[in-house]
Amino acid sequence: MHKPIITIILICFLxxxxxxxxxxxxxxxxxxxxxxxxxxxxxxxxxWKGDPKINAYMNDFVLPKVKSQYGIDVNIxxxxxxxxxxxxxxxxxANKSESEIDLVxxxxxTFYQLRQIDALYGPWTSVLPNTKYINxxxxxxxxxxxxDIDGYELPWGNVxxxxxxxxxxxxxxxxxxxxxxxxxxxxxxxxxxDNHFTGLTFLKSLLISFAENPKxxxxxxxxATYQKYSQQIWNYINQLKPYLWQEGEAFPENVPQMxxxxxxxxxxxxxxxxxxxxxxxxxxxxxxxxxRAYVPDFGSIQNSHYLGIPKLSQHKATAMLVANxxxxxxxxxxxxxxxxxxxxxxxxxxxLPENQKQHFQYIAKRRYAPLRSELDQNALMELHPxxxxxxxxxxxxxxxxx
Amino acid sequence: xxVYPVLIKLLFGLLIVLPLVAGLSYALSYSLGLSGLxxxxxxxxxxxxxxxxQNLWVSFLYxxxxxxxxxxxxxxxxxxxxxxxxxxxxxxxxxxxxxxxLCFPATVMAFLVxxxxxxxxxxSRIAFELGFICSLNDFPNVVxxxxxxxxxxxxxxxxxxFFTILMSNIYRNENLLELEKLSKTLGASSRKxxxxxxxxxxxxxxxxxxxxxxxxxxxxxxxPLILGRQYPxxxxxxxxxxxxxFNLNDIPLGxxxxxxxxxLVILVLVLFGKPSRKxxxxxxx
Numbered sequence: 187m188h189k190p191i192i193t194i195i196l197i198c199f200l201x202x203x204x205x206x207x208x209x210x211x212x213x214x215x216x217x218x219x220x221x222x223x224x225x226x227x228x229x230x231x232x233x234w235k236g237d238p239k240i241n242a243y244m245n246d247f248v249l250p251k252v253k254s255q256y257g258i259d260v261n262i263x264x265x266x267x268x269x270x271x272x273x274x275x276x277x278x279x280a281n282k283s284e285s286e287i288d289l290v291x292x293x294x295x296t297f298y299q300l301r302q303i304d305a306l307y308g309p310w311t312s313v314l315p316n317t318k319y320i321n322x323x324x325x326x327x328x329x330x331x332x333x334d335i336d337g338y339e340l341p342w343g344n345v346x347x348x349x350x351x352x353x354x355x356x357x358x359x360x361x362x363x364x365x366x367x368x369x370x371x372x373x374x375x376x377x378x379x380d381n382h383f384t385g386l387t388f389l390k391s392l393l394i395s396f397a398e399n400p401k402x403x404x405x406x407x408x409x410a411t412y413q414k415y416s417q418q419i420w421n422y423i424n425q426l427k428p429y430l431w432q433e434g435e436a437f438p439e440n441v442p443q444m445x446x447x448x449x450x451x452x453x454x455x456x457x458x459x460x461x462x463x464x465x466x467x468x469x470x471x472x473x474x475x476x477x478r479a480y481v482p483d484f485g486s487i488q489n490s491h492y493l494g495i496p497k498l499s500q501h502k503a504t505a506m507l508v509a510n511x512x513x514x515x516x517x518x519x520x521x522x523x524x525x526x527x528x529x530x531x532x533x534x535x536x537x538l539p540e541n542q543k544q545h546f547q548y549i550a551k552r553r554y555a556p557l558r559s560e561l562d563q564n565a566l567m568e569l570h571p572x573x574x575x576x577x578x579x580x581x582x583x584x585x586x587x588x
Numbered sequence: 589x590x591v592y593p594v595l596i597k598l599l600f601g602l603l604i605v606l607p608l609v610a611g612l613s614y615a616l617s618y619s620l621g622l623s624g625l626x627x628x629x630x631x632x633x634x635x636x637x638x639x640x641x642q643n644l645w646v647s648f649l650y651x652x653x654x655x656x657x658x659x660x661x662x663x664x665x666x667x668x669x670x671x672x673x674x675x676x677x678x679x680x681x682x683x684x685x686x687x688x689x690l691c692f693p694a695t696v697m698a699f700l701v702x703x704x705x706x707x708x709x710x711x712s713r714i715a716f717e718l719g720f721i722c723s724l725n726d727f728p729n730v731v732x733x734x735x736x737x738x739x740x741x742x743x744x745x746x747x748x749x750f751f752t753i754l755m756s757n758i759y760r761n762e763n764l765l766e767l768e769k770l771s772k773t774l775g776a777s778s779r780k781x782x783x784x785x786x787x788x789x790x791x792x793x794x795x796x797x798x799x800x801x802x803x804x805x806x807x808x809x810x811x812p813l814i815l816g817r818q819y820p821x822x823x824x825x826x827x828x829x830x831x832x833x834f835n836l837n838d839i840p841l842g843x844x845x846x847x848x849x850x851x852l853v854i855l856v857l858v859l860f861g862k863p864s865r866k867x868x869x870x871x872x873x
Contacts, residue, residue, distance in 0.1 A: 268832040436817035450708035587819040
């Protein structure tokens with residue numbers, strides 16, 4: 187009668203396996219070793235899976251290619267930002283010798299947190315043959331939230347924040363802070379920003395716009411500079427607040443919520459950190475084809491997103507092979523097609539060999555967002571993550587619950 | 589030898605008590621700076637911050653009031669249904685309709701409520717088409733509102749079926765129909781019978797369950813995340829945001845808040861719940 191219970195208890199205890207690190211003593215600074223060691227393995231990649239186009243790009247292009255070229259099976263696990271940090275932090279706290287995750291898709295604030303807890307493997311990016319085509323001198327690529335990437339993360343794509351509006355309702359979208367305030371007063375309840383990453387990126391671009399010279403805010407976090415300009419932001423947002431959606435008493439929790447409000451006509455503006463999002467969402471049928479993207483005159487933040495390998499990954503060589511493919515001209519060009527994803531490439535296309543440059547020819551232009559070359563003119567650099575932490579905290583205490 | 593009950597107790601200890609105690613101990617040690625990758629040693633700073641945080645106490649009170657209002661509202665509806673349609677609830681087609689919300693996970697129900705009640709939702713659109721409002725934004729704001737109407741509405745939809753089953757079963761098991769007849773035979777009016785016989789017995793028998801449901805609603809996460817606003821915030825949402833947002837140095841504060849919340853819940857249970865052995869071992873005769 188009690189045998190099944192004893193069996194369950196035994197399985198629980200015997201199921202606890204001992205960790206082994208497969209690559210502990212392998213020198214991964216030699217690409218030929220990486221190539222030999224990494225093939226015909228399975229690995230787990232943790233990434234945000236909230237966009238059907240990005241999922242399709244990974245599932246229908248990257249995964250079949252790495253399977254056919256290297257015999258690698260990539261298992262994609264859903265998770266972003268804080269979930270990646272929490273997972274890797276838990277593994278480190280539990281003194282695990284092997285991570286369940288081998289490759290992560292991250293951006294600056296996650297990179298900052300992962301470096302804080304020393305969860306990333308590196309330096310590893312210089313070993314990859316395809317990194318020679320990346321323009322690391324471009325500060326929007328070679329620096330991540332003002333931090334040197336130091337070979338601990340690999341640039342994968344580059345985007346710029348855009349404002350999205352409904353051109354059927356908004357004929358002249360506001361181009362500066364004064365126009366935005368006038369617009370909000372004339373059309374109360376139609377503008378807002380979210381309480382997460384994109385909203386904070388909007389606040390960062392406002393912060394920069396108050397500075398006499400954006401470079402004052404670049405580099406490490408500086409308390410005096412923050413105090414000097416942040417007060418101006420909160421004064422401005424408090425002027426704007428009564429005319430925001432729900433009179434500024436509530437904010438969309440994230441961008442998908444804001445897109446939903448925009449799509450249903452409740453608000454006339456949305457925002458995105460992906461400058462090709464408007465084309466994607468119109469093609470998906472979520473947005474009306476009167477939606478347009480633009481960047482106001484005071485600019486918006488351009489940043490790159492990256493790939494990292496956890497320090498405890500047991501398949502580092504495999505992750506490096508996959509990452510090298512993901513920054514190849516073929517993969518980058520396919521990713522930059524508006525109908526695929528529309529993500530900006532981190533490659534220095536002008537300096538690619540002719541046979542690789544051809545991948546970027548005949549890529550259709552996007553229809554509803556300005557060209558990248560136009561956006562570049564109003565591109566602002568990301569600030570140090572500490573600015574975002576402080577803006578998030580002050581936004582709560584000075585605007586949400588003053 | 590009675591091996592089976594011992595093993596059941598062992599399993600209960602291993603699967604329920606041990607993880608709970610381990611989790612609480614971990615949270616406590618994290619909040620005291622004794623665990624965590626960024627820990628700098630023992631400190632009471634996070635507890636001081638948690639205890640003096642106005643936001644946290646507002647969250648507690650807000651969650652408690654949402655829990656109380658939701659449970660009282662559900663209770664009123666459930667008792668009315670159980671007493672009015674007792675036979676239909678047990679057998680008829682009505683039972684399918686009443687118990688339908690049990691099929692919906694909290695997240696799905698929250699999104700449904702959002703689709704119904706938001707300014708761009710179905711009711712707003714119907715009101716707009718019928719000419720009751722001039723624009724969608726004129727629709728009364730009942731989701732993401734200060735009073736948590738959307739959260740309460742969703743919680744009521746989720747828990748009313750449970751209460752209806754509970755009240756209906758108590759009504760049958762306690763032979764309330766016979767007691768009501770007896771009361772009326774002895775000269776009590778229908779109203780007095782309800783006030784002095786039916787409701788006190790129903791309440792007495794369900795007291796502990798009601799208290800647990802108040803705690804259940806207080807601690808809910810998905811519903812206030814979707815239907816709530818940034819201030820005031822339900823306690824689970826406030827804690828998770830501290831633990832999972834951008835500042836890793838806020839994690840110990842988040843753990844201090846969660847341990848404090850657990851202590852308060854235990855205190856409420858001890859003061860008002862008194863889970864007696866009789867409750868834990870009902871009707872063993």
